[in-house]
Amino acid sequence: xxxxxxxxxxxxxxxxxxxxxxxxxxxxxxxxxxxxxxxxxxxxxxxxxxxxxxxxxxxxxxxxxxxxxxxxxxxxxxxxxxxxxxxxxxxxxxxxxxxxxxxxxxxxxxxxxxxxxxxxxxxxxxxxxxxxxxxxxxxxxxxxxxxxxxxxxxxxxxxxxxxxxxxxxxxxxxxxxxxxxxxxxxxxxxxxxxxxxxxxxxxxxxxxxxxxxxxxxx
Amino acid sequence: xxxxxxxxxxxxxxxxxxxxxxxxxxxxxxxxxxxxxxxxxxxxxxxxxxxxxxxxxxxxxxxxxxxxxxxxxxxxxxxxxxxxxxxxxxxxxxxxxxxxxxxxxxxxxxxxxxxxxxxxxxxxxxxxxxxxxxxxxxxxxxxxxxxxxxxxxxxxxxxxxxxxxxxxxxxxxxxxxxxxxxxxxxxxxxxxxxxxxxxxxxxxxxxxxxxxxxxxxxxxxxxxxxxxxxxxxxxxxxxxxxxxxxx
Numbered sequence: 001x002x003x004x005x006x007x008x009x010x011x012x013x014x015x016x017x018x019x020x021x022x023x024x025x026x027x028x029x030x031x032x033x034x035x036x037x038x039x040x041x042x043x044x045x046x047x048x049x050x051x052x053x054x055x056x057x058x059x060x061x062x063x064x065x066x067x068x069x070x071x072x073x074x075x076x077x078x079x080x081x082x083x084x085x086x087x088x089x090x091x092x093x094x095x096x097x098x099x100x101x102x103x104x105x106x107x108x109x110x111x112x113x114x115x116x117x118x119x120x121x122x123x124x125x126x127x128x129x130x131x132x133x134x135x136x137x138x139x140x141x142x143x144x145x146x147x148x149x150x151x152x153x154x155x156x157x158x159x160x161x162x163x164x165x166x167x168x169x170x171x172x173x174x175x176x177x178x179x180x181x182x183x184x185x186x187x188x189x190x191x192x193x194x195x196x197x198x199x200x201x202x203x204x205x206x207x208x209x210x211x212x213x214x215x216x217x218x
Numbered sequence: 219x220x221x222x223x224x225x226x227x228x229x230x231x232x233x234x235x236x237x238x239x240x241x242x243x244x245x246x247x248x249x250x251x252x253x254x255x256x257x258x259x260x261x262x263x264x265x266x267x268x269x270x271x272x273x274x275x276x277x278x279x280x281x282x283x284x285x286x287x288x289x290x291x292x293x294x295x296x297x298x299x300x301x302x303x304x305x306x307x308x309x310x311x312x313x314x315x316x317x318x319x320x321x322x323x324x325x326x327x328x329x330x331x332x333x334x335x336x337x338x339x340x341x342x343x344x345x346x347x348x349x350x351x352x353x354x355x356x357x358x359x360x361x362x363x364x365x366x367x368x369x370x371x372x373x374x375x376x377x378x379x380x381x382x383x384x385x386x387x388x389x390x391x392x393x394x395x396x397x398x399x400x401x402x403x404x405x406x407x408x409x410x411x412x413x414x415x416x417x418x419x420x421x422x423x424x425x426x427x428x429x430x431x432x433x434x435x436x437x438x439x440x441x442x443x444x445x446x447x448x449x450x451x452x453x454x455x456x457x458x459x460x461x462x463x464x465x
Contacts, residue, residue, distance in 0.1 A: 048365050063369040065362035086372030
């Protein structure tokens with residue numbers, strides 16, 4: 001699905017960061033852990049912008065970040081259908097029905113007509129997740145999508161992701177191993193020098209054990 | 219009502235202080251007329267002052283509309299392209315850095331002493347704040363939003379009309395608010411440099427004849443006029459702001 005060969009994450013004029021080589025296979029669902037500032041988000045941006053060091057097998061990529069990028073003046077359903085509008089495609093009744101169905105799946109029944117500016121943080125994150133789902137992308141990139149949400153909402157979001165993104169290739173960037181442990185099996189760790197892994201998250205019995213085990217890296 | 223009273227109190231205090239200074243130091247009316255004298259002139263010469271006020275108001279409003287439209291239009295044209303912004307920004311900054319006083323004689327030469335030169339000067343002074351604010355709006359989109367929209371594989375025009383432009387509108391409106399407060403400068407400077415009507419002209423005319431009270435009356439009307447125009451623009455901008463709704 002994705003082959004990264006010697007991708008330098010450093011910014012000119014700043015402290016040097018890791019040079020990454022990494023193979024992601026179709027159907028892999030991986031957490032990318034690492035301290036803040038190690039270049040995790042830069043790596044995702046490089047994948048989206050198709051940097052020369054990256055060979056992608058698909059153009060159909062979905063991206064969900066901490067800021068859900070919802071148009072505040074548009075309704076929840078219009079935000080879900082935004083991709084069709086931006087591509088100049090007519091979103092027909094099938095799309096609308098699918099969007100309503102997805103909103104129901106992310107537990108936002110009855111919120112389709114509500115303006116995004118009137119939704120809570122957790123609701124916005126779920127609308128953005130519905131938009132990711134309607135795009136039916138092959139590769140889903142999640143950049144700390146649960147940051148800024150309370151713990152119970154994070155658990156709810158992780159459960160929804162686990163259920164709805166099943167079968168897709170997923171990379172979840174996070175600095176909090178608990179977000180990964182709730183949901184994913186495998187993790188890679190990005191340090192300022194290199195990318196390490198895979199680690200099997202199931203091996204760790206508790207958050208504490210996980211953090212201790214990765215202490216050298218996290 | 220409470221707010222109105224609060225904002226009126228400093229004005230009343232200022233007028234009171236003015237009156238006390240004139241009375242205490244026995245200042246001649248051709249240096250500093252008393253407030254009651256200014257009010258009397260305002261009433262007595264109202265038709266004259268009103269006709270000049272109308273000219274200035276027209277210059278300010280038309281300049282504001284034209285300058286805002288041009289500023290917004292230019293920002294839209296270059297806002298989508300970093301290269302175009304880099305190319306045009308120096309010219310835009312120069313258009314603002316040059317004092318309007320310095321350009322006024324040239325505009326008089328080219329456009330004459332009538333309405334057009336005042337309109338040009340007001341337009342020029344309004345143009346930059348609107349352009350700069352709108353451009354800031356185009357640049358304000360967070361990187362993560364940009365990445366999100368990239369993954370939706372948008373058509374450039376659709377992205378502009380559906381996302382980038384609406385996101386820039388609150389910024390543009392901030393520019394219009396600033397512009398409304400500086401627009402009278404353009405009109406008055408234009409009238410000072412050369413004209414046959416307008417409050418700036420009336421003030422110069424009165425000054426030349428030692429009619430300081432008339433000068434003050436014109437100044438007072440200009441203050442009120444600028445305040446009314448600014449608050450109208452502000453209200454309009456607030457209404458648009460509510461409709462566009464910021465992130």
